Amino acid sequence: MDEAISLENITKSFGNNLILEDLNLKIVYGEVLCVSGRNGSGKSTLIRILSRLINPDSGNFFFNGKPIHDSKEFRKNIGVLLDSNMLYQDMTILENLNFSSSLYGIKNPQKNINYVSELLGISNYLKSRVKELSRGFKKRTELAKILLHQPRIILLDEPEINLDKATIETLKDIIVQERKKGASIVLCTHSEQFNEPIGQKFAYIKDRKLILSKNP
């Protein structure tokens, strides 16, 4: 299988606080990697490094087997769900999705919007302002937003937060579906619900190192 992202000897610290040290990771297309770890272990930092929102202090980053020359090309291919808010609260769901589509240059956004909103059960709320929605619906909208441009690499930071059991099941179905389409998915989570087999590999962060494991 083709390599999507590869990290070599990544080290990251914030001030004197060393978060990740000599981290190595290879993610291939069509694979789900489920990363766990205690609070503050560096899972969110890992997602931010993988999405290139922050630069590591040292180490190498490869996309499709090569160092990144065109950062825009890389960003076109990723969908990132962060632990922070990603929506404009004073805009409706539809306005948020249209706005995001325009930044990705999606030519026929309505088709993609209809697809993702059906998938995540938000189609009846498209004209509601985000600030009027429950946290669960906000999270669903964020998920819809990151799937809009059909990314080949999906990075999810604790996606289960604020989602009910049924929506987590839907999310797992989406993950399986995207994996089968060839997407590469990295999932940082505390939830045991992602321990059930969805074709994933497991890893955990301990003492600033990423350790691959056979079991959750």
Add this chain to the structure above:
Amino acid sequence: MKHSLSALGYLIWKDLLLEFRSKEFIVSVLIFSLLTIIIFSQSINLTTMNPNEIGPAILWVSIAFSASIGIPKIYSKEKEENTLESLLITPISRDLIFFSKLISIFILLIITEIIIFSLSIILFNIQLLNPIIIIISLITTFGYSTVGALFGAMMIRTRSSEFLLPILFLPIIIPLLIFAIGSTEIALQLNDWGKCLPWIGLGITYNLIFFPISIFFFEKIIID
């Protein structure tokens, strides 16, 4: 190129839509500058002073101070709602984010200036509807917007940004303020393009210096 222009259009549309729903920028800039102008107009004896000399200073100083209060509002949504990261993940050039903030601030300042100018015409009895003054205000507003778009971005990463912005913004725009006041005064008194041209050159030079500097530093500021 076509995609960049379309993305820029959507970024500006988003800023203006959020502003017209919250009205934070317009209300704060308008109230502050209107109050300043009204206070000055009541405290100065306009029968003994020449309004063409005193009017431009009051006008541009009030706009500069109120702009320093309004500009953080353009960034406050990105800061409060933490949405800047979701913009940085998208495949658009970071320069586009800067241009969109600059243009949004420019449009909103022009809207408020139209109201402030109208009030100044009534209170100070000065003839601001003059092509030279319109050019001066476009140059000045562009300069305010350029510096504001840069310093506003700095405020995202800092606490107490609404207090800090005026401290950084006002000293930087002093040359622009001198240009705006001096050239408006000449335009009001002499209405002569020839006399105003050296001043207009000064304003354009300021913008030619600060525009590329702001583009250069913007990306470095918004990325950790």
